[in-house]
Amino acid sequence: MPFQIPENLHPDCGPVAWMLGTWRGNGRGDYPTIEPYQYGQELVFQQDGRPFLHYFARSWIVDDEGKTVRQGAQETGFLRCRPEGQVELVLTHNTGFVEIWYGTADNGKLELTTDAVARTESAKEVTAGHRLYGNVEGDLLYAYDMAAVGQPLQPHLWARLQRA
Numbered sequence: 001m002p003f004q005i006p007e008n009l010h011p012d013c014g015p016v017a018w019m020l021g022t023w024r025g026n027g028r029g030d031y032p033t034i035e036p037y038q039y040g041q042e043l044v045f046q047q048d049g050r051p052f053l054h055y056f057a058r059s060w061i062v063d064d065e066g067k068t069v070r071q072g073a074q075e076t077g078f079l080r081c082r083p084e085g086q087v088e089l090v091l092t093h094n095t096g097f098v099e100i101w102y103g104t105a106d107n108g109k110l111e112l113t114t115d116a117v118a119r120t121e122s123a124k125e126v127t128a129g130h131r132l133y134g135n136v137e138g139d140l141l142y143a144y145d146m147a148a149v150g151q152p153l154q155p156h157l158w159a160r161l162q163r164a
Helices: 011-019
Strands: 021-031 034-046 052-062 068-081 086-093 097-106 109-119 126-136 139-148 154-163
Touching (some): 011 052, 011 097, 011 109, 034 068, 097 126
Antiparallel strands (some): 034 052, 052 068, 086 097
C-alpha cells in the first residue's frame, strides 16, 4: 500500500515516518514460563506535527486456524523523536507496568532498549526489554526480547504486519 509523508511532519520524526499509519498482522509468543502461542495484532502510529508519534497496540490470541480465542495485551505511549535519529519511548501497558526506552532510528530500522521499568503491585515483574522494528519489503517486522519473572533477557514476541 502506498505511503505519503505528511506535510506537517516534524523533521525529527523523519527517521520513523515509515511507521505512520495502521499495521495489522500475526505473530508468535514464547517464554520459559508460558506455553507458546500465536496472536493477531494491530499497531497504530499517528502524528500531529510535533516531534513525537502517538503509538497504540492491541492484540488477541488466535488458534491454529487464526480464529480469536481471547483478547491479549494492549499498550500505548509516545515515541519522542530527537535530532539525528535519537528516540525516547514512554510506554504504558494494560497489565500494570510502564517503561522508558531509549534508542535510534535510521534506514527503516528502529532499535530500543529499556532504561526504566515500574509496575503496579498486582503486575508481574518485568525488568528489561529490547525492541527491534524494521521495514522489510514494505512490511513492519518486529522482535521483542524481555527479562521478566526471574528470567534473563530473551526472545518473547515476533511478528510481521502489513500496512492497513
